[in-house]
Amino acid sequence: MSVSSLRDRIMADMKSAMKSKDASALQALKLVYADCKNKEIELKTDLDDAQMISLLKKQVKQYEESIEQYEKGGRQEGALEQKKRLELIKSYLPKALSKEELKSLVDQTIGELKATSMKEMGSVIKAVQSRTAGSADNRLLAELVRERLQAV
Numbered sequence: 568m569s570v571s572s573l574r575d576r577i578m579a580d581m582k583s584a585m586k587s588k589d590a591s592a593l594q595a596l597k598l599v600y601a602d603c604k605n606k607e608i609e610l611k612t613d614l615d616d617a618q619m620i621s622l623l624k625k626q627v628k629q630y631e632e633s634i635e636q637y638e639k640g641g642r643q644e645g646a647l648e649q650k651k652r653l654e655l656i657k658s659y660l661p662k663a664l665s666k667e668e669l670k671s672l673v674d675q676t677i678g679e680l681k682a683t684s685m686k687e688m689g690s691v692i693k694a695v696q697s698r699t700a701g702s703a704d705n706r707l708l709a710e711l712v713r714e715r716l717q718a719v
Contacts, residue, residue: 573619573659574603595652599626599659617700619659626656661702666711669695669703673711677719685716 581596602622607613614622630653637646664672676694680687691712695703 573616574614577603577619577659591648591651592655595655599623599656602626620661620700623656623659627653627660630656661700664699664703666707669699669708670711672698672703673708673715677712677715682716683719685713688712688716691716 577596577599581593581600584593584596599622602625603614603619606618606622610618630649634646634649634653637643637649672695673691676682676691676698680691680694682688682691688709692708695708695712696705699708
């Protein structure tokens with residue numbers, strides 16, 4: 568049973584947050600750890616880095632929705648706290664590709680797959696995602712693939 572390095576890093580950071588009494592970071596990391604453990608129990612195996620990245624992306628989405636709700640409700644303190652936690656979680660994700668880098672990768676993938684219609688959008692997206700290992704914004708990726716395939 569090998570343990571992912573990302574998971575190890577999160578555990579180490581959780582311990583240091585406990586020692587430094589950083590309640591906000593500790594709370595965010597405990598949630599990540601709990602999600603990780605639940606997923607490991609469900610899969611009956613330790614998570615690898617790709618699975619951890621997927622789990623972290625889900626949490627980022629949840630924090631973004633939570634921030635939006637706090638702001639709609641006029642609760643700026645809560646939104647600020649959620650933003651701190653969001654930034655902490657994002658720090659574990661790979662650096663996101665720029666729009667230009669992603670555009671280039673999409674064009675290259677479309678060329679390699681010889682994709683010519685919108686029917687092939689899913690296969691192009693999957694191919695790009697496998698190359699980016701979690702460093703691409705999925706909404707932006709879908710938008711770019713759609714643009715490119717409509718132009719073909």
